[in-house]
Amino acid sequence: MAKRGNLFQSHNPVMNERALQGEVQSKSDGLIMQDKMTVQGAINKSLILFVLLLLTSAFAYMNPSNLFFYGGMFGGLGIVILSVFKREWSPFLAPMYAAVEGLFVGSITAMYASFMDGIIFNAVSLTFALLFLMLFLYKMRIIKVTEKFRSGVIMATGAVFVVYLASWILGMFGVSLPFLHEGGAIGIGISLVIIAIASLNLLLDFDFFEKGEKAGAPAYMEWFAGMGLLITLVWLYVEILRLLSYLSSD
Numbered sequence: 001m002a003k004r005g006n007l008f009q010s011h012n013p014v015m016n017e018r019a020l021q022g023e024v025q026s027k028s029d030g031l032i033m034q035d036k037m038t039v040q041g042a043i044n045k046s047l048i049l050f051v052l053l054l055l056t057s058a059f060a061y062m063n064p065s066n067l068f069f070y071g072g073m074f075g076g077l078g079i080v081i082l083s084v085f086k087r088e089w090s091p092f093l094a095p096m097y098a099a100v101e102g103l104f105v106g107s108i109t110a111m112y113a114s115f116m117d118g119i120i121f122n123a124v125s126l127t128f129a130l131l132f133l134m135l136f137l138y139k140m141r142i143i144k145v146t147e148k149f150r151s152g153v154i155m156a157t158g159a160v161f162v163v164y165l166a167s168w169i170l171g172m173f174g175v176s177l178p179f180l181h182e183g184g185a186i187g188i189g190i191s192l193v194i195i196a197i198a199s200l201n202l203l204l205d206f207d208f209f210e211k212g213e214k215a216g217a218p219a220y221m222e223w224f225a226g227m228g229l230l231i232t233l234v235w236l237y238v239e240i241l242r243l244l245s246y247l248s249s250d
Contacts, residue, residue: 035219037212045094046226052098053105053230060106061113069111072104083227090223097227101234112241119244126244127237130195134202145207153204156197184246191243198236205229 060068079097083090113120137143170176205228212221 037217037219037221037225039209039213041219041222042209042212042225045222046229049094049098049223049226049230050233052095053102053234056099056102057106057109060103061110062106064107064110068103069107072100072102072107076101076104080227080231083224087224088218088220090220090227094223094227094230098230101230105234105237108238108241112245116245116248119241119248122244123237123240126240127233130199130236131202131233134199135206138203138206143203145203150204150207153197153200157201160194160197188243188246191239191246195236195239195243198232198239201232202229202236205232 060072076097079093079100083093083097086093109120112123138145143149167176205225208228209225212225
């Protein structure tokens with residue numbers, strides 16, 4: 001669940017059209033002949049990353065510790081930031097991110113599971129339900145990813161992460177933002193809005209897969225795209241865990 005600082009210009013620090021265009025242009029200028037990104041290739045890489053995340057999540061879940069929690073959180077953040085500047089390293093950085101972030105996911109899963117029965121099954125089920133729902137809406141073009149739509153999602157996502165950042169900074173001084181991490185009707189409403197924004201980011205992730213293939217991006221961008229999708233899924237899963245915890249306590 002990486003939080004990104006100056007990367008709010010994109011709906012996801014990895015899934016950035018400007019980054020995609022830059023990669024295509026740089027390879028074109030260099031006259032480098034190489035394999036190109038495909039949608040199927042990006043899907044395959046995403047599945048590999050997901051399996052890696054599951055493996056390390058399972059390990060951290062069975063051996064929860066603060067080291068895994070904070071190491072996974074900040075380690076994942078560092079890898080994401082590095083990948084933005086070194087996209088050609090994605091075949092190595094993306095698996096590293098999946099493995100490290102899995103430690104965070106497993107740790108936070110164990111934390112919620114320790115005081116709420118059944119919450120993990122429900123959170124996983126809802127995450128996948130939203131993933132397939134958004135994929136259906138995208139493939140059927142029920143929701144079209146236009147420039148206006150993309151800009152709206154980017155701004156909403158940026159606003160959410162600015163609030164996250166402010167909450168984290170204030171938390172170091174013992175100050176908490178009201179309702180952001182609290183139950184009650186307002187807290188539940190805020191959580192639902194954040195989940196909706198995270199779900200809409202999935203549409204932009206799917207669109208990035210297709211745009212990468214159409215633009216003839218280099219093959220390593222498949223790993224880059226897969227990592228971006230994984231970032232969104234982790235964010236969505238954690239927010240769903242938080243929402244379910246609110247509902248269980250009310």
